[in-house]
Amino acid sequence: MQDVRFVGPSWDDLKRQLGKVEKPARYIGGEVGAVRKDLASVDVTFALAFPDVYEVGVSHLGSLILYSVLNSLDFVACERVYMPWTDMEELLRDKGWPLFSIESRAPLGSFDIIGFSLQYELTYTNILAMLDLGGIPLRSEDRGDGHPLVIAGGPCAMAPEPLADFVDAFALGDGEELAVDIVRVYREWKKERGSRVELLKRLAGLDGVYVPSLYDVVYDEAGARAVPRDFEGFRPPHVVRRRVLRSLDDAPYPDKPFIPLIPPIHDRGMVEIFRGCTQGCRFCQAGMLYRPVREREPETVDRLVRDILKHSGYDEVSLVSLSSADYGFIKETVSRLLRENPCGARVSLPSLRVDSFSVGLAEMLGSSATSGLTLAPEAGSQRMRDAINKRVTEEEVLEAAASAFSAGYSHIKLYFMIGLPGETDEDVLDIARLASRIREIGRKKGKRPTVVVSVSGFVPKPHTPFQWEPAVIPDELRRRQRLLRSALRGPGLEFRYHDAGLSALEAVFARGDRRLGAALEAAFRKGCRFDAWPDKVRLEAWSEAFRETGIDPAFYAHRERAREEVFPWDHLSSGVRKAFLWKEREKSRETLTTWDCREGRCTGCGICADFNVSVRLAGGRRGPSLEAPPEERAPETDAQTIEAGDEISHEKWSGR
């Protein structure tokens, strides 16, 4: 007999209804390689919850990793839950069915732990919707002993205050070890039948776990300061540090991932070749949050590729990282994979750099014939590229484009941001000029080129050098979009842009504090869902929600912060020091660039010393020496720093 706790809708009931929703296969599971254990016979049941649709969630590498790590423990059963599309939400409510897990169709509320993946601020209303559909009280304070523990991890957990009222504990940093620690603590606590507060205290004792209810927030002129509460002798840490894996090479990896029955957004095998990025782009949160760089050994990459292809049947494998051309053995790895060609598979590289080397790699992969090439110069003018530390010159961009056209590409997509700190109309127009020059190069090479300019609005993110900067207001962003559009007319030039209203909403929540919880709940109650989907987001409902809860969105999105301001995420440490971030912001204003520490010298972000970790390059290559972080560096080294921002010094990077 099945344990009644774990009984959701029966298959016979469900299948009479699923014909009414779009893509019903989102809810049926049955993936090859999915793990189904008997939920009643394990100590801890864990629902890995992804607050977006199935096809997006099943492509998320971090969730794949955690799913296999947790299911490798014999006392844990980990199942998956995705955000149902709006028609399915309606059906669930209509039938009075709870949101259920994919594997066993067990109600979300029956799990011991629900772990949300926080990839993007605009999924927050979906999180509330999933809790609500699971019959779980939204607010932590309303949950009692019979309710699941609600935790969340991922990049947004590093600045999670808008969710602090709804999530019991946040898991910061690399999850491979931390997830195991959490379920172990949970198991012990469950055996001893302790109280919920006791559980939270124990979790707060783990490195990398932040329990917001154990902190008071003081709001004053200084900012929003989180103060640990005294709990009968227990005081949580003043600063919670994110967990960092020392080495990726011996970290567990899903070499037998589950294969969805409907195509995920990334329908291919994925092998993470390194974690972290120290290119140091100043707008990029991932580049600050996942330091230091830790590479996998090429032999390990090779083995994982073979195992995944054999197990999955995929005909393509992607070598994943934040900047795949930076991998120390990228050329060797790609040529070996192509030469030995395991299972006749294609190889793809996401996120390539803007240079001839990367174009050469793309050419090796033979994608010129089938698809276009994507380059991300991020800004149109040299001045702006220096300001954001995107260390690439116009010559390099043009060279990369020329190599692309020579290699047979005729369709080039360029990614840019507008609304960057200090941007002028000239900088915006330079985007159009750059695109036109690239089109000219294509024409000279005898092509009929298409150059697609894809522009998104810059959103300042916590833990980056731009965390002090205001986001440009939507009307102004729209004006710049129009300016660019009018400059981009002509055959072979295409313009795509993101909705300015969406960027503004993202900017509110990215740097939000705990007071935003009320607005979030109000928006959820007004029916806001899938805020990241331009055809679903309801900005008027959001405005109402802000108004009703007395929140001024501009305070969060469009305000420049003072240097001393205490941020709502200052008690959560990524490892990169705030002083480093400030220094980077100052350099940005002077359009000075900073090198990548993989080039040999530490740039003093602080994580290696403070967290006792180091840059791990594959093949026993030496990482940067840590002797002289810039604070302590002798004056002549500082002079070099300034040189690095000079026009001429760009020569330095061109060989890369």
Add this chain to the structure above:
Amino acid sequence: MKVRAVYEKGDKVRFLGHLDVSRCIRLALRRAKWPLEMSQGFSPKPRISVYAPLPVGVAGMREYFDASLRGRPDVGALARALASSLPEGFALHELYPIGDGEAPFEEIVRASLYSVDVEGVKIEAVRHALNGFLKARQVFFDVVRPKEVKRVDLRPFVLGVGEPEEAGVDRVVLDMAIAHDKGRTVRPQWVLSSLGEFDLDVDPREAIIDRRKIIFE
């Protein structure tokens, strides 16, 4: 060498669309390490044809696909490898070599035999509606596609309907034979919908429909 497989798209995978089914088969064949012959060109694809598309929601007990293979591998071994690679819900029933001279599949398909299981209806009402439908000379149905609405006459496609049987309280099961005409056919759900014209109130989306078999000439 070319082989033909008779497989099942079972109850658990009824909600896959035709492209999803083709993708699942392709991945399973690769896991089973079949020596698939590839097409020429920039992005070579294995030469597999999955026939007689079933709509989302409809299961199929005896479905067909062909695959072209390199060399002359042992068919028994291929069958064993595939049977253990297919996702749960699929099954392999038969596998046999076919000659190159075989007539194109779509040309020899004559009909599909479906079983249709509806709830919330009285058997008399079903009988009455079916009689009405079968007596009519034309029964039009509007197929709504993203960019157009196409009107089809369902009547000539419905070759015959079996005697409805009671399968529980207000639950009726019946067989339906639907013609294929040079690749054109209609869906049993459309026929159910059109029974509204003959006073049968049934939501075709709640019907459980299985294709029991495909009938050849």
